Amino acid sequence: MSKININRVSLASLVIALGIIYGDIGTSPLYVLSAITRDSIPGRFEELIVGGISCVIWTLTLQTTIKYVVLTLRADNRGEGGIFSLYALVRRQRKWLVVPAMIGGAALLADGIITPPITVTSAIEGLRQIPYLHRFLPENDPAPIMIIAITIISMLFFVQQFGTDYIGKLFGPGMITWFLMMAVIGSMHLVDSVSIFKAFNPYYAVRLIIDYPSGFWLLGAVFLCTTGAEALYSDLGHAGRKNIYWTWVFVKICLIINYLGQGAWLLKQHSAGTLDLSQNPFYAMMPQSFRIFGIFIATGAAVIASQALISGSFTLISEAIRLNLWPKMKIKYPTEEKGQVFIPGINTLLWVGCLCIVLHFRSSDKMEAAYGLAITLCMISTSILFANYLIGRRSKKRWVVLYLFVYLLIEFSFLGANLNKFPHGGYVAIIVGGILFGVMYIWYRSRKIKNRYVEFVRLEHYIPMIQELSNDKSIPMYSTHLVYMTSANNPKEIEHKIIYSILNRKPKRADIYWFVHVDILDDPYTTEFSVEHIIPNDIIRVEFRLGFRVEQKIQLMMKRVVEELYANKEVNITSRYDSLERSNVAGDFRFIVLEKFLSTDNELPFSEKLIMRCYFWLKRISLSEERGFGLDPSYVHVEKFPLIVSPSRNMNLKRVYPRGEEV
Known part of the structure; x- marks a missing residue:
């Protein structure tokens, strides 16, 4: 047929x-x-x-x-x-x-x-x-x-x-x-x-x-x-x-x-x-x-x-x-x-x-x-x-x-x-x-409510810090290749939570940082990708342009992309550990998935609060992020990340001193 x-x-x-x-x-x-x-x-x-x-x-x-x-x-x-x-x-x-x-x-x-x-x-x-x-x-x-x-x-x-x-x-x-x-x-x-x-x-x-x-x-x-x-x-x-x-x-x-x-x-x-x-x-x-x-x-x-x-x-x-x-x-x-x-x-x-x-x-x-x-x-x-x-x-x-x-x-x-x-x-x-x-x-x-509060930052402001982290031998190597899924449409921007994950939440040293973006197109079966070397052999952005009927097998697609880049000598995927590099062993890949949860530090209208609670309930019973992107769980590390869409500001808190003296 x-x-x-x-x-x-x-x-x-x-x-x-x-x-x-x-x-x-x-x-x-x-x-x-x-x-x-x-x-x-x-x-x-x-x-x-x-x-x-x-x-x-x-x-x-x-x-x-x-x-x-x-x-x-x-x-x-x-x-x-x-x-x-x-x-x-x-x-x-x-x-x-x-x-x-x-x-x-x-x-x-x-x-x-x-x-x-x-x-x-x-x-x-x-x-x-x-x-x-x-x-x-x-x-x-x-x-x-x-x-x-x-x-x-x-x-x-x-x-x-x-x-x-x-x-x-x-x-x-x-x-x-x-x-x-x-x-x-x-x-x-x-x-x-x-x-x-x-x-x-x-x-x-x-x-x-x-x-x-x-x-x-x-x-x-x-x-x-x-x-x-x-x-x-x-x-x-x-x-x-x-x-x-x-x-x-x-x-x-x-x-x-x-x-x-x-x-x-x-x-x-x-x-x-x-x-x-x-x-x-x-x-x-x-x-x-x-x-x-x-x-x-x-x-x-x-x-x-x-x-x-x-x-x-x-x-x-x-x-x-x-x-x-x-x-x-x-x-x-x-x-x-x-x-x-x-x-x-x-x-x-x-x-x-x-x-x-x-x-x-x-x-x-x-x-x-x-x-x-x-x-x-x-x-x-x-x-x-x-x-x-x-x-x-x-x-x-x-x-x-x-x-x-x-x-x-x-x-x-x-x-x-x-x-x-x-x-x-x-x-x-x-x-x-x-x-x-x-x-x-x-x-x-x-998704619309979340997008109102997603914070994007200019990637160029953090490139020097990421490069220094990559070369800092005092920090244990987290992975040779570290892959983040990003929702930023603009290649010059990145979510703040990704920068926070790399630099602040247990700094993650890697030889190459990959930022992967998936763009769902209005036609059904397109399968295209583009690569931007932000810093050659250090920071690379890959954008997949997929039709809305194409299965998102991101790990397999990434493997295909890396093979082509390696064949064209655009990237060195060999492990940087001395013993493994001499044997020409390929470095390991680790995917980081940032899984959101609704923070208690939120003040939302009742209707939006109800929608967000229902959303996270649906999310618990639906397919996980890593499986949704077609990632092998053995290559994935999941980080919990609080979603603060409307932070609470009205907190009446005052300082008191011993003996009841107030300043």
Whole structure:
């Protein structure tokens, strides 16, 4: 898979695109019509079905096709997509754009917790429509379905640690089978009621929203047909824009045929007086002899949809970590495939979240209440960020205004309709998304608070003292090469705490002092470095310029830099100890990590104090600084350093003398 050029359209790349990006939106026919017909009104059933499917068709057209496939996919960050890739393109325009980026990221993660339960449970519930399984799966007992769903979900999360390189090769053919099955079954029922073709006229969608008693609130059910559109954009880097263009035509045709087929079948059953709304129309319209195979294929598609959301969540968090919007976490790369990551902590979080969703809601129809509400916030955030992208590209103002007006109107309408779900389970999605947003906000805001009080000094003022220390034989040698990580963007500056660590806190004599700075860029995969010899063979600054999707393996990168400098005779890495120097032994390297803690000598406003306390709590349970930079702990010395962001000044202290005399 990794050897296929996704930037070119080929049969192999099209199959891969089908397998990677359409799992979520492709499984929506499992539950959309069930959600729309759940609260049907007697005497107005045809109006509901025709209008509901018209809403689905035009939602797929306006929201998925035009907004995402035609427009948003153009905002690629060197071939990569997703809310954080889009944010990286526009974050230097306006600082407040970080807020919609964090809201969108949190909402997408919340969606990743709800998608596996609803898709897998919806697929498994089809077993109830197999006559000879009724005795094992009674309608009033959700436990058997829950057990099967929990087992499948648990197995899915278990295999994440091994990577999905080989499993992923089956996704494309699996999804082709799924879409073809939907199209064939849907087309078998298109002539059941030819009035269903009126759904192509948007008049019936508007009429449903305005005239039907609960028409506006039905948008919450309609919205389920497009929940995978955001994931489609996030997987741009795995499929390529041209492949998405071509495959979406096929996918949309299959989806619409199936929706029309379900609608025509429902109208026929209603007119014949044999309609049973307790049955899922997706399975009910299948031939009885094929139904068990259809359920098997649907379950496979549900697993693929879940896998896509899980992999997308790993990528999303890894991007957030690089952009300093999430605490550092352990990241593994189970295969050599580009972009494939595994984050054990997030895997556990998603697994526990999915199990809680299944145990709490117990059936897919109740899960629908929690599904869709959070993702509308993500789509609104994408609209805001994309509008700023258009502004940055100097698009005409009237087009930007038109884009915002149309899509904010559509998405706020969906949000309003989805708010009706809040008391029925939507609160779960909001709580989950709110917690995830809170983590991002605390991590981002605490960094801003710290940066207000970070003290930088001119390095040139301390160079003579560092050189004297390096040559002072009365002080024991601390290390041949001493490496500090610095956040100073200006190569002529350095944090005061680093100077304090070298000169004041147990003076550290070394032959060469290295100051290493990592600059995270707005493009995804840049790996560059530059070297500045401040004092040749004494003080050297190395700056790494890394893309926001590049793993920060600083120790390995430093080894590569030192090897190149040594080969070019720019640095002498031989140990300066007489006995070792004669044998041409390379000197040792020691990394110093300054780990901050919140000093009690602080006076902060209550809100900032709360943020900083939460920050240090998150820091304790997240990955350590040295592991976050990819450093071997055996080469690292950690120094505790007090963070005094707002020193206390009001201290009433007076001196008293013996005998009580006061001066």
